[in-house]
Amino acid sequence: MKKERTFFTALTLGSFLVCPLVVGTIAKAQEISDPRVVDLVRSGKVRVALYLPQYTKDPATGELRGWPIELVRVLGERMGVQGVPVEHPTPPHAIACLKSGDCDVSILGIDPTRAADVDYSAPFAQLELTYLVPNGSSIRSIADADRLGVRIAVVRNHVSTLVLTRVLKQATPVYAEMIEPAFDLLRAGKAEVLASVRGELVKYAAQLPGSRVLDESYGANRFGMAVAKGQAAERLAYMSEFIDEVRVSGLLQQIIGRSGLHGLSVVPLIKTN
Numbered sequence: 001m002k003k004e005r006t007f008f009t010a011l012t013l014g015s016f017l018v019c020p021l022v023v024g025t026i027a028k029a030q031e032i033s034d035p036r037v038v039d040l041v042r043s044g045k046v047r048v049a050l051y052l053p054q055y056t057k058d059p060a061t062g063e064l065r066g067w068p069i070e071l072v073r074v075l076g077e078r079m080g081v082q083g084v085p086v087e088h089p090t091p092p093h094a095i096a097c098l099k100s101g102d103c104d105v106s107i108l109g110i111d112p113t114r115a116a117d118v119d120y121s122a123p124f125a126q127l128e129l130t131y132l133v134p135n136g137s138s139i140r141s142i143a144d145a146d147r148l149g150v151r152i153a154v155v156r157n158h159v160s161t162l163v164l165t166r167v168l169k170q171a172t173p174v175y176a177e178m179i180e181p182a183f184d185l186l187r188a189g190k191a192e193v194l195a196s197v198r199g200e201l202v203k204y205a206a207q208l209p210g211s212r213v214l215d216e217s218y219g220a221n222r223f224g225m226a227v228a229k230g231q232a233a234e235r236l237a238y239m240s241e242f243i244d245e246v247r248v249s250g251l252l253q254q255i256i257g258r259s260g261l262h263g264l265s266v267v268p269l270i271k272t273n
Contacts, residue, residue: 033079033080034079034238035234036234036235036237036238037079037234037235037238040079040081040104040235041079041080041081043081044081044082045076045081045082045083045084046072046075046076046079046081046082046083046084046104046105047084047086047102047103047104047105048068048072048075048083048084048085048086048103048104048105048106048107049086049088049094049095049097049098049103049105049106049107049108050068050069050072050085050086050087050088050094050106050107051087051088051089051090051091051093051094052087052088052089052090052178052179053179053200054066054068054107055068055069055085055087057087064085064087066259067125067255067256067258067259067261067264068085068107069085070255070258071107071246071252071255072084072085072107074246074251074255075105075239075242078242078245086102086103089177089178090155090156090157090158090177090178091108091109091114091157091158091159092157094106094108095108095114095117095118095226098117098118098226098227098228099117099228099229101228104227104235105225105226105227105235105239106118106225106226106227107223107224107225107226108120108223108224108225108226109158109159109221109222109223110123110159110222110223110224111159111162111163113162114226115229116229117228117229118226118227118228118229119226119227119228119229119230119233119236120224120225120226120236121224121225121226121236121239121240121243122224122240122243122244122267122269122270123222123223123224123267124223124224124225124243124244124247124252124266124267125222125223125252125256125264125265125266125267126220126221126222126223126264126265126267127197127198127199127220127221127223127261127263127264128197128198128217128220128263129159129160129163129164129195129196129197129198129217129218129219129220129221130142130195130196130197130198130201130213130214130215130216130217130218130263131145131152131193131194131195131201131213131214131218132183132186132193132194132196132201132204132205132208132211132212132213132214133145133192133193133194133211133212133214134186134187134192134208134210134211135208135209135210135211136210137192137193137212139192139193139214140214141214141216142214142216142217142218145171145192145193146167146168146169146170146171147170147171148170148171150170150171150172150192150193151171151172151173151174151185151190151191151192151193152164152168152171152172152173152174152191152192152193152194152195153174153176153182153183153185153186153190153191153193153194153195154173154174154175154176154182154194154195154196155175155176155177155178155179155182155196156175156176156177158196158221159221159222160195160196160197160219160221161173161175161195163218163219163220163221164195164218164219167218167219171193173195174190174191179196179200179204182194182196183204183207183208186208187207187208195218197221197263198213198217198262198263199261199262199263199264201213202262202263217263222267224243225239225240225242225243227239244269247266247269248269252266253266
């Protein structure tokens with residue numbers, strides 16, 4: 001543990017620059033691996049299931065960007081292996097990758113409906129959930145949108161939708177498989193509102209002149225480290241320890257700060273006796 005804390009301090013102070021201390025710590029991690037993840041160390045990689053829009057991909061170079069991508073890299077460096085982000089279009093695809101054993105861990109939005117398939121660490125980051133409305137809309141608040149005849153464009157099986165459907169009373173969800181076609185529903189006038197995480201809605205608002213992202217939120221998408229249900233309790237303990245260390249060290253806050261994503265924040269560590 002002492003060596004691992006030294007590793008995170010080196011990353012924090014060096015802003016991911018390679019230095020002899022980091023290299024030495026990684027080499028030591030390879031020589032004396034934690035038994036909870038010894039299989040991953042032997043394989044030389046940890047495969048982390050991610051899904052859109054957690055990351056973006058440069059169409060020319062194929063480079064992946066986003067705060068989860070940085071976190072995957074830090075996890076790999078902590079273990080002394082390659083951190084490999086595994087791309088998926090939706091959360092159910094990421095969960096299926098965990099269940100099949102083709103992925104080792106995921107950064108996944110926490111929701112009770114997923115408890116049958118995965119086990120989570122405590123939440124460590126969260127994104128506000130809110131609405132985007134077009135120019136001229138009379139909707140000024142979350143309550144304004146929950147009326148008969150109001151259609152809310154949503155992404156099927158996303159936490160933003162799972163949370164929303166539990167609180168809606170009168171408005172009607174209109175489903176799309178991903179955020180881009182959900183935005184198209186709003187732009188085409190087939191929905192009066194688009195529901196999602198604040199950071200994504202701010203991006204889409206720039207494509208729809210006069211549109212507004214509401215100041216209010218109707219909940220939060222909280223992220224945890226996730227593993228396949230019941231298959232790797234020791235692995236989950238390791239991942240929980242990892243995420244607590246990057247949170248306490250301040251490195252998680254640095255990663256989130258660099259993302260520039262609106263509405264993204266660190267969930268404080270809850271100390272237990």
